[in-house]
Amino acid sequence: MSNDTKKPYAQRIRGALSFRKLQQASILLLLVGLCAFASYRSPTFFTWTNLVDNLLTNAAALGVIAIGMTFVMIAGGFDLSVASTTVVCSVVLVLTMDVLSPYGAAVAIPAALLLTALVGIVLGAANGVLIAYVGVNPFVVTLSTMLVFRGLALILTGGGQAKQVADIPLRNQFNWVYDAQLPLFGQSCQVSMPIVIFLVTFCLGIYLLRFTRFGHYLYAIGGNEEAAWLAGVNTHRIKAATYVLCGFTCAVAAAIFVAMTATAQAESHVGKELVVIASVIVGGTPLGGGSGGLTSTLIGLLLLRVIDNLLTQFSIGAEYRKVVTGMIIIIVVTVDVLAKKRSRK
Amino acid sequence: MYSNDSVIGTPFCNKSQNGNGTPNAFFAFGNPNPVLQMQGIVKEFAGTRALDEVDFDVRPGEVHALIGENGAGKSTLMNVLAGRFDDYTGLITFDGRQVRITSPRQARNMGIAVIYQELSVLPNFTVAENIMLGDEKAQRWTRKLDRASINAGARKIIEYLRFDLDPDEPVGQLSKARQCLVEIAGALRRNIRLLVFDEPTASLGSEDIDKLFGVIKDLRDRGLAMVYISHRLAELPIIADRVTVLRDGRMVGTKAITDCRISELTRMMLGHDLAEAFPQKTNRPGKVILKAEGLTRPGVFENISFELREGEILGIAGLVGSGRSEIVRAIFGADDARGTVEFRGRPIVGRSPSLCRALGIGMVPENRKREGNITGRTMAENLNISILDRLAGRLGFQSPRNLAAHATRMIKQMKIDPPRPQMDIQDLSGGNQQKVIVGRWLAAESKVIIFDEPTQGIDVGTKSQMYRLIIDLARRGRAIILISSELIEIAKLADRILVIRDGRLVREMQGRQTDEDALFAECGRKDKSE
Numbered sequence: 001m002s003n004d005t006k007k008p009y010a011q012r013i014r015g016a017l018s019f020r021k022l023q024q025a026s027i028l029l030l031l032v033g034l035c036a037f038a039s040y041r042s043p044t045f046f047t048w049t050n051l052v053d054n055l056l057t058n059a060a061a062l063g064v065i066a067i068g069m070t071f072v073m074i075a076g077g078f079d080l081s082v083a084s085t086t087v088v089c090s091v092v093l094v095l096t097m098d099v100l101s102p103y104g105a106a107v108a109i110p111a112a113l114l115l116t117a118l119v120g121i122v123l124g125a126a127n128g129v130l131i132a133y134v135g136v137n138p139f140v141v142t143l144s145t146m147l148v149f150r151g152l153a154l155i156l157t158g159g160g161q162a163k164q165v166a167d168i169p170l171r172n173q174f175n176w177v178y179d180a181q182l183p184l185f186g187q188s189c190q191v192s193m194p195i196v197i198f199l200v201t202f203c204l205g206i207y208l209l210r211f212t213r214f215g216h217y218l219y220a221i222g223g224n225e226e227a228a229w230l231a232g233v234n235t236h237r238i239k240a241a242t243y244v245l246c247g248f249t250c251a252v253a254a255a256i257f258v259a260m261t262a263t264a265q266a267e268s269h270v271g272k273e274l275v276v277i278a279s280v281i282v283g284g285t286p287l288g289g290g291s292g293g294l295t296s297t298l299i300g301l302l303l304l305r306v307i308d309n310l311l312t313q314f315s316i317g318a319e320y321r322k323v324v325t326g327m328i329i330i331i332v333v334t335v336d337v338l339a340k341k342r343s344r345k
Numbered sequence: 346m347y348s349n350d351s352v353i354g355t356p357f358c359n360k361s362q363n364g365n366g367t368p369n370a371f372f373a374f375g376n377p378n379p380v381l382q383m384q385g386i387v388k389e390f391a392g393t394r395a396l397d398e399v400d401f402d403v404r405p406g407e408v409h410a411l412i413g414e415n416g417a418g419k420s421t422l423m424n425v426l427a428g429r430f431d432d433y434t435g436l437i438t439f440d441g442r443q444v445r446i447t448s449p450r451q452a453r454n455m456g457i458a459v460i461y462q463e464l465s466v467l468p469n470f471t472v473a474e475n476i477m478l479g480d481e482k483a484q485r486w487t488r489k490l491d492r493a494s495i496n497a498g499a500r501k502i503i504e505y506l507r508f509d510l511d512p513d514e515p516v517g518q519l520s521k522a523r524q525c526l527v528e529i530a531g532a533l534r535r536n537i538r539l540l541v542f543d544e545p546t547a548s549l550g551s552e553d554i555d556k557l558f559g560v561i562k563d564l565r566d567r568g569l570a571m572v573y574i575s576h577r578l579a580e581l582p583i584i585a586d587r588v589t590v591l592r593d594g595r596m597v598g599t600k601a602i603t604d605c606r607i608s609e610l611t612r613m614m615l616g617h618d619l620a621e622a623f624p625q626k627t628n629r630p631g632k633v634i635l636k637a638e639g640l641t642r643p644g645v646f647e648n649i650s651f652e653l654r655e656g657e658i659l660g661i662a663g664l665v666g667s668g669r670s671e672i673v674r675a676i677f678g679a680d681d682a683r684g685t686v687e688f689r690g691r692p693i694v695g696r697s698p699s700l701c702r703a704l705g706i707g708m709v710p711e712n713r714k715r716e717g718n719i720t721g722r723t724m725a726e727n728l729n730i731s732i733l734d735r736l737a738g739r740l741g742f743q744s745p746r747n748l749a750a751h752a753t754r755m756i757k758q759m760k761i762d763p764p765r766p767q768m769d770i771q772d773l774s775g776g777n778q779q780k781v782i783v784g785r786w787l788a789a790e791s792k793v794i795i796f797d798e799p800t801q802g803i804d805v806g807t808k809s810q811m812y813r814l815i816i817d818l819a820r821r822g823r824a825i826i827l828i829s830s831e832l833i834e835i836a837k838l839a840d841r842i843l844v845i846r847d848g849r850l851v852r853e854m855q856g857r858q859t860d861e862d863a864l865f866a867e868c869g870r871k872d873k874s875e
Contacts, residue, residue, distance in 0.1 A: 220478060227467055231478040233478070
């Protein structure tokens with residue numbers, strides 16, 4: 001056993017460059033390669049309009065949810081209810097703005113946003129309590145709440161009619177959440193509000209995950225929950241907190257979606273939870289948790305979006321895009337499984 | 346709350362009065378009072394007494410070994426101590442206070458740590474992060490994690506314990522023995538008064554065992570109280586001060602190690618001489634039926650070649666972790682490996698468990714719960730599973746009458762008692778479960794049967810039946826491969842013995858020439874060349 005620390009330096013470096021890191025690097029490489037290929041084949045790909053206005057702005061809302069999902073998944077959890085939670089939040093946002101509009105924008109919009117955030121937190125907490133404190137399997141809990149929340153949204157909208165932001169007097173005061181352009185890189189290269197919201201959430205998330213005790217414990221729980229519990233970590237509370245955080249990010253995403261589509265529809269975003277989970281997994285956070293992080297989620301998200309964007313540019317239909325996306329997830333996860341098998345031998 | 350009384354030094358507890366955390370002794374010496382005293386402990390599982398009025402105590406600066414056969418109750422006793430049950434009766438006095446331990450966390454907080462065979466370290470964390478888990482500091486307002494203090498704290502402990510560990514290395518990359526050191530260090534940081542080792546050497550190589558013994562002796566000299574669970578009697582004179590023997594949930598006795606011999610301990614464990622449990626051997630090896638050549642799985646075992654004859658019992662001896670189970674798994678096709686296996690002179694191409702079953706090779710796996718039982722199904726279903734195709738009627742439909750008839754026949758043949766085919770296999774005793782799994786392969790009329798730890802966790806009576814069964818199978822021309830940690834079983838049953846050490850076949854012995862002690866020496870011997 002004494003040869004563990006006395007290994008040659010090169011060997012220890014190789015150990016540090018674990019396969020997981022190599023895998024992440026290879027996904028980044030794939031992303032860069034795809035971008036290079038795209039800008040070579042399509043003159044419109046590498047333009048500010050396409051990349052920032054189109055690709056990133058569209059990805060921002062799902063990206064915010066993916067941040068919450070990363071927290072849940074690093075701690076070994078799973079959340080299928082994010083799309084439904086987002087829909088409930090959207091509906092609540094539009095309804096409260098409608099109801100409160102007589103009080104003026106200065107009251108109605110902050111109040112509505114606050115309530116929406118609260119709803120997101122409560123729905124997340126419902127998941128969290130059932131999973132962390134009661135101990136029901138996260139897949140079962142969130143599969144059920146996915147249905148429950150979706151039904152809730154249908155009830156709130158009276159059977160699924162879309163609530164149009166256009167119908168409410170405040171619409172012009174709320175549009176900034178989507179429309180506002182910040183001239184960060186000069187007037188011709190503006191950055192849209194959703195991207196800013198995403199970046200702020202992302203930075204907060206990075207801080208929480210990498211620099212706080214909470215983040216440290218998420219990895220501990222994902223690595224070995226029993227050991228963390230025995231060491232005195234309040235695993236229940238921390239696991240529940242990840243679902244609360246995830247619910248909150250759904251509320252933030254709901255605000256972006258409402259501003260973007262100017263509507264809240266109870267039957268929208270069906271299946272988006274899988275896109276979110278896919279980007280987290282493709283990025284490199286494994287099911288079961290314990291490793292991964294927000295940077296890898298960002299890379300995973302961008303990879304899926306770039307492929308999507310690329311296929312759109314080559315006018316390939318949505319049906320094929322689904323096939324391609326699914327296959328990429330399989331390839332990435334298979335490579336991961338094979339790598340783990342090999343490193344065990 | 347259980348700490349910091351007069352005699353106790355608390356080397357690393359941040360809450361100690363010894364605020365600068367200067368390492369000092371764990372305990373004052375010359376303290377005659379036991380750290381732990383258990384009196385009249387009773388624990389029942391569904392009406393059967395797993396522990397029956399057991400007394401046990403540990404003094405500071407002592408290693409108290411707890412031995413007994415599988416199922417004797419030693420793990421149950423330690424699980425009581427670790428807080429895994431809340432329905433035991435009896436008195437526990439810890440640190441002079443009467444306590445009732447009802448949760449693992451409470452046990453931990455009181456100062457009891459159990460190092461299980463299955464280590465509970467975080468593979469994704471560094472050594473330092475593992476050691477300091479649960480005691481991280483964060484800044485007041487920013488909630489920023491203080492990584493420097495994690496490293497500093499861990500370094501201090503590692504230095505104090507004189508462990509050979511690098512705080513920055515990820516634990517997942519360490520050897521099993523070093524992971525064990527990490528867990529010990531993490532436990533000792535938390536003001537631990539009593540450290541329990543549950544079969545720590547079961548998965549270690551001989552060098553690592555020496556190293557671990559060094560660590561245990563060092564801790565003992567510093568005054569820590571330790572419990573050492575094992576069924577390897579040969580280790581005890583090296584490591585233990587006192588020995589308590591359990592049998593069938595009852596205490597047989599406690600002795601100072603200097604007062605007793607191994608053979609005496611064996612008799613205490615079994616209640617009689619083990620040799621009596623072995624029947625006369627009546628089998629005669631015939632012609633070669635299975636031939637393995639150059640079996641290799643990098644890092645696990647290398648270049649294993651041997652022959653197996655009809656009617657022969659071939660023992661594979663080696664420590665746990667030497668690769669012996671992996672070798673037979675590879676033969677059975679459960680794991681991939683390079684090399685060839687010939688069955689009746691023809692190589693088996695694309696080995697897999699289903700192909701081996703079709704050829705007539707069966708395996709009774711090591712881990713009954715995980716690899717053997719189909720839990721939640723009945724005894725009959727478990728018996729029939731390997732020959733469903735043969736029991737099927739026309740068009741592949743299963744005939745309930747055939748199935749029931751066959752199950753009844755097997756139950757009779759295997760002497761399973763109670764003979765109730767509809768019982769859930771989980772509710773059977775370990776011995777009966779094992780009979781069901783053996784019966785499964787008998788039914789499949791296997792020509793070669795691999796037994797991996799066939800007597801693990803079953804009582805002596807059933808063991809004796811199992812020995813008779815194995816010999817009987819060999820007498821009727823079946824070829825047997827037998828793996829067991831109980832080396833006496835191999836010494837008594839096998840015609841030929843392959844000794845595996847660190848994944849290599851180091852010796853082949855004739856069964857009649859050897860005994861338990863010689864085999865143990867052979868399995869654990871260090872390679873002088875290294």
